[in-house]
Amino acid sequence: MDLTRLSAYELADALDKREVSAVEVTQAHLDRMTAVDPKVHAFLHRTDAAALAQATSVDERRASGAALSRLAGVPIAVKDNLAMRGEPTTCGSRILEGWRPPYDATVVARLRARDLVIVGKTNMDEFAMGSSTEHSAYGQTRNPWDLDRIPGGSGGGSAAAVASFQAPLAIGSDTGGSIRQPAAVTGTVGVKPTYGGVSRYGLVALASSLDQVGPVARSVLDTALLHEAIAGHDPRDSTSINAPVPDVVGAATRADVRGLRIGIVTQLSGDGYQAGVSQRFAEALEHLQHLGAEIVEVSCPSFEYALGAYYLILPSEASSNLARFDGMRFGLRAGDNGDNSVEQVMSLTREAGFGAEVKRRIILGTYALSSGYYDAYYGQAQKVRTLIVRDFAAAFEQVDVLVSPTAPTTAFRLGEKLDDPIAMYLNDVATIPVNLAGIGSMSLPAGLAPEDGLPVGFQIMAPPMADDRLYLVGAALEAALRDQWGHLLIEEAPAL
Amino acid sequence: MTISRADVAHLGRLARLELTDDELDHYSTQLDVILQAVARISEVAADDIPPTSHPVPMENVFRPDVVVPGVDRDEVFAAAPAHEDDRFRVPRILDEE
Amino acid sequence: MSTTHDTMPFDQALASFEPVLGLEVHVELGTNSKMFCGCSTVFGASPNTQVCPVCLGLPGSMPVVNAMAIESTIRIGLALNCTIASWCRFARKNYFYPDMPKDYQISQYDEPLCSNGYLDVTVPTDDGPTVVRVEIERVHMEEDTGKLLHAGGATGRIHGADHSLVDYNRAGIPLVEIVTKTIEGTGALAPAVAKAYVAELRDLMRALDVSDVRMEEGSMRCDVNLSLNRPGDGWGTRSETKNVNSLRSVERAVHSEIERQAALLTSGGRVVQETRHFHEDTGRSTSGRSKEQAEDYRYFPEPDLVPVAPSDAWIEELRATLPELPSAKRDRLKGEWGINDFELQTIVNAGALDLVEATIAAGVDSAAARKWWTGELQRTANDRGVELADLGVTPQQVREVEALIASGALNDKLARQVFEGLVAQEGTVAQIVSSRGLAVVSDDGALLAAIDDALAAQPDVADKIRDGKVQAAGAIVGAVMKATRGQADAAKVRALLLERLGVSE
């Protein structure tokens, strides 16, 4: 039995029945990393020693009859923008090279407390700015389906790690699609929970009002199990929702869409979407209809302004969030020759430590917040945000969930859009409205596009704090497609 | 609205980025393109629309005034570029205030 | 950067110009923990031992608002007769500086928690105290910065240092910033108004028990905005003098800035809008950064925090906790003690009001309580450069000393020695009396012996007294007091002396 081919759910079951040990499971995944990661480059840092120690501890406690959490002993990869005490946390940036945080992010602490085994930190676009993971300072991650293509971004490392069976579970973060778009192009499942549903404490902020941590896995049920493990109120995060977590695992198990109203967003389909993407999206809708859902079309007219608002709000908040990377208290310091002033050293450090996309967005954000321009840019973008919230609210009066393709295309080639920021930004057109409104959203595989044989993502969007609906619909669609194919889509990924 | 090289240089100073000549050229062109692409947002949002700064409305989130342990100084210094006499060491400061 | 300026004498400056004042006062709140994290705020800890990811601005950390800081700010706002906002937000003020861990300060911008209030202050004038109403623009919350130490230079100042060292223990301590509206029409009283306002604020903070307001430790700091205009003209350009850190300096900073700007304007120059730095040693300020090269702070709502929306019920609950405010208390005590405005002002200026009140409450009569606190103890505090309240003498101790005087065990001169011992922390009143051997010599035999010695030493004085020149007795009494090292009751010595010489008053 190849332990790396099992789902988290199956691993948990086998561990619980003591058919395998956590050390065996962990070692199998570490071995798989050794075998395939040189090709994929999903990981920036492996935590072998700590992982095996944790696995040993799990086995010991299980042997002594201690009550363990459901996912105890299951390996997991964590995106490199979550602080992990004593382990490198770089955010894919030179400016944090060698930095080891003195504290754990709340999500990391919860994973530890539930005895998940963290096997490493995954690659990402620098400070989560990008849709291809090509903006990492430590080399690009490749798509396991086609090593010449991007794995999506910014969380390409987490998606690729899961898609290449190096870990059954991974943590991502999603500011404008960074969990869902990589999931779409790698044939995996990714969820951006409702804003405030999962603690952001310890997540290195990109855009504080948009960022959200979420689960990545190969099936809807695994995603739900991880969602449940990390969600819930955190007093260290003032924007954390103080309410019970929706029953996502129950919903993933029920997988029932009978009587549900599903809305297709007019503005998130048609022109600009690859033919094979549109085709698989339409087929998925037919499945849902056959399962008893009612499909209607809903218009959200303000969505055409979402990208513009997003590319003002994100750089504005990012320009401020990234100010602290100044070479004074942690991370890189450049130009400290005893003669340069503190101002010069800060400027030289930031110039040397940040990559092109980060600088581009810092400059844009600095501009959008500067006196005289605030109202026209940041202020105006926040009004657009209100319109988008209203469009969603109106849509959810008519339907239970909204759906669209996750990304307009399948995975593009490495380097294809690297010098064209606008083309790169357009990749997020369908995922961004969700972040602006703070609602929950899932991407799951809808099949392979006929023209290139690459995975297509199907996006589901639910009202605030109704994340369980994502799982209800996602699990139903997944089951129908599995019946059609005889297996999960990810089973068709190349062996590497 | 176009952004000149000088504008980018000014923004670079505000953001503490020691930009190269190439970058000044590159970014002034790209920012123009990006701003044109986002400029359409001014078409829609009227005066009577309130701004949304926070997607999930919440109010009055506080913590009790209770002291909790912080982090160990040595652990923080271990990850700091320079320290001296139990303090973070930073280069000389030119500007007062 | 220039350090000296021509100045115009104050009276002459006031003959041509009207000063327009604005004061920004920062008060560190006396909460247990910091504004946005649970680190301790205790003053004087070893550097960087009261820090955590939040107040060090480490990547990924997030702020959470201290409820007590909000309550204190609302109470300050209520005491200053402000309107309390029903909904307001924090904002980020973006600027780079090594004492600012996140390179932005979480502050409030266009939505302060409290606004539009006033504070009435009593200003001493030649014609007696006069009340001036200072209008308050806003009271808002923010966080303090870390503390810089400049190393490698000759002076310890920033200028000439070759590097600096940062202690972030202070970073994130809650600050309340209190900003006045422009204060106009005060003329030559401007320096006194400024000082009286800051003093009144300090007393108010103490009464509210929201801060220890120690200006010398920096827990209360004042920035002085000042411009001059010729009567009838519009406002002039203002300067901002930063970190004026004692009551005396507030007065001097306004005074010297009026003299500087008047000289500049009279000689055809113009006032530059700039930040200036006040120097305690010279009483003058030097030019800092001009606002023409000022930062663009790029304020925007802090996305890591949610709005503060105090309910009416909460505000009323806090209003009910307001203590008697200093002005009301002064009016009450003036009546209770039967003193006039000048006497009251003397006590207030000495910072002795609460101490006198407590001493009287302990059972000492009003005159004696005032005499000790505004006399001997106030002089000692001045000499030592400390606040009266920090001298180390308590109202209870004053009562003990007074009781010894009443019983005849001590006289005033010996009592002063007891206080000297208390300030030197030599122990309790009883211990000091005993260890210093302080007791009135009441043995008549010993006193008569000393009187005889003194008479023998000054026979001519003795003759004068015998001749009825009773006023000459002082010389003999003085000699006896000296011989007994002050430990005699002077009145008793005088009576014994006159009896000895058979003379009556």
Ligand SMILES: [Mg+2]
């Ligand atoms: Mg301030």
Ligand SMILES: [Zn+2]
């Ligand atoms: Zn702290």
